[in-house]
Amino acid sequence: MRGRKATSLAAVLLMIAAVFTVNVATAGPAAADACYTWTRSLSSGANGGDVAELQKRIAGWVSYGENLTIDGEFGPATTAALSRFQAGYGLTADGVAGPQTYNKLYELQSDDCTPLHFSHSETSQNCGAYNYEGGAVSAATARENALRVMWQLEALRHKLGGWPLNLSDGFRSYSCNSSEGGASDSNHLYGSAADIIGSPSLCTIAQAARYAGFEQILGPGYPGHYDHIHVANQGSQWWSAPSCGI
Template sequence: MRVNTLKRAAVAFALALPGAAVATVVAAPPAHADGCYTWPRTLTQGRSGADVRELQIRVAGWAGYGDIVHIDGRYGPETAAAVKRFQAAYGLRVDGIAGPQTYAKIYALQDNDCTPKHFSYAELDNGCGTGGWSGGPLSTSATRANALRAMWKLEALRHSLGDKPLYVTSGFRSVACNRKVGGTAGSQHLYGNAADLISRSRTLCEVARSARDQGFSGIFGPGYPDHGDHVHVDSRRENKQDGLANTTDWSASDCGVN
């Protein structure tokens, strides 16, 4: 459970006590960047820099059907379109400009470690009972960076499905873990790019179909061998190390996703 959630629960409990003194209750501060990242300026098309790159990571899940947001630090039409989709999805003014209203929503969505509030590194780390981010083909920092981008896409997917919980059953796998669970030799799980998902409120086909709009270039679900009980999503188009860069592979034939 998140720290802020605990704070809100404590405040609610205190207020519910008979005769509780309201003056002694300290409410949780409003959501903000805190230990994560704060944007120093408004961003529009033509801008470039590290702050653009940070923005692109957070709107990567609003790429649009079959597209991705390149994390290149350049604010072009692709990034502006993703920002517009993000703004529309959250009821903001749709102008493609990343300014105070857009940043406020991002701050409200992210935790101090820059992960989106409904997903965590712990959910996506090595899934064979050992935890951690080592043992794959990439460095720990590169693997975690891939996982962070994947989590922001998952946050967008979750929101597109009505903000109903999505559960990650497998995220990053070390080479040893991947071998143990019978994963393919070139699995995207090795790079921190992938997540296997289930939902208790949406069908797997709804998850697979929505994932097409959320920047996932790999989608496998019902109708694909051994994927009848979960949906696999990954970001293979952005993975330069595995030879699948610029590749899109969707296969969930029972859902019309091909």
């Protein structure tokens, strides 16, 4: 009898341990990440720097013509963008950032916080200088602006079925911008612009960019943009790619 009771008790303890282990694994936060680690779930009404970090990464998941403000306030626009991000990657689209959302973001970002398919070496070409210096804002600000653009491009790439988006230009210093014949107030000077070349067709890129949070979209039909799509964040909407119906 003692042997049977001991065996039964051991089995029960093992079952309890197994259940506890599963609960800890599923209820706890997502694993830590070399770039940035969220330590709490976020939903409507939350605020803080962790909300701003989330907003930066889902800025390309807005609806037509929208631009997500990176303000650290989890409002309706952030909830909607997060829900689209979740749906786009096959997650539960509940508008709540928890372990499933964070683990997907960790999969998508490199140790320096750039998204999987884009890098600072692409956006900081700066006429061969490969830095963010000499523009209209500090190098740190230009770098942050470029990072947001890269996350929007990551969203755009995913929405286009994973087609490669090659960048021909990103941040420019004043001297670089002058040598490139850029406008004196070009968004390239702020690190908030990128020029896209390659496949799919330029018009397909331009049309899809309207759903990726870009306020400025210039392409075929607009002077000097026959061979690339220019996208940027600038505070107001300006789209012009007449050959693409934009």
